[in-house]
Amino acid sequence: MRRAAKRGGTPEEAASSSRRVFAAADADIVPLRGRNAGTPLDLDLIRGQAANRSAIERRAVTLGKRRSIKKEWQAAWLLRAVTMIDLTTLAGDDTPGRVARLAAKARRPVRPDLLRALEAEDLGLRVASVCVYPTMVPAVVEALAGDDIPVCAVAAGFPAGLTPFAQRVEEIHEAVEAGAREIDIVITRRHALAGDWEALYDEVRAFREACGEAHLKTIMATGELGSLRNVARASWTCMMAGADFIKTSTGKEKVNATLPVGLVMARAIRAYRQLSGFHVGLKPAGGVGKAKQALEWLILVKEELGGPWLDRSLFRFGASSLLADIERQLEHQATGRYSAYHRHPLG
16 A cells, blocks of 8 residues: 555555546547558659658657656556557467467456456456467457457468468458458568569559458568668558558567657658548557557657557557556556566466
């Protein structure tokens, strides 16, 4: 109790404040649901993209320093972060039993006793989706029957994107037919590295058509694109081709989601919105495993894109371990004590 008092009140007072802050933040957010239809390819615009690395890196460093989110505000925004997680398992030893347990966690992402302590039981918290390999889609669809939690499948030769093109398109078809409502494809990196933006555009356009009504997220594997300028150009190309989201990484590269890359992608999204009128989502994936990192990304989105993007319809975290650390932080807010990771299992 003494620890809670030092942070600004009793656990009960902090819980009530967190609940009010979450509700107030929610009132400021207007979800934008339409889809990006894409635009004709504009090579002059794409080739004209530039990125000042030193300025971008300086800006990224300020995100976690100028904006410090504490106490009930931190709890409220971490609760919101939970609703934006694509809860993911992409292991070689995945089984139907494992993904079913993950689906159960997706339904109740935060322990009920913590929600009671934070007075957040009536928020209806759930994650944004459950993301698996295509072969695991039927098991997740069955496990989530009766719940409006979409199943997401990685496809198109994930993670390298080097299988024959026809097989990648067929993999998308099969995932959608199995019940996936979101498809995360991986682009062919050589198109971006060689500056063949026409080939990348045509590839993503074909994947968009194969998805049908399922939403398309394009994984750009930014750690393998060579420069921030290529990240900007690839972002524009994917959006012009009709991507609903642009995503940083597969999580399998040596360098995954970083704030400088996020800034480049967010600014491309903002400029594309101004040019085309379409809203495109952002998804960092790989390397976002701590609550503090999640808050930095939320700050980035709030400052660069604005309130409408602070919703699962336009922002996602691709993560497996992030939820456990968020639960630990929420327990600290509720009790004044940190807990061990094994108290917050994912599946």
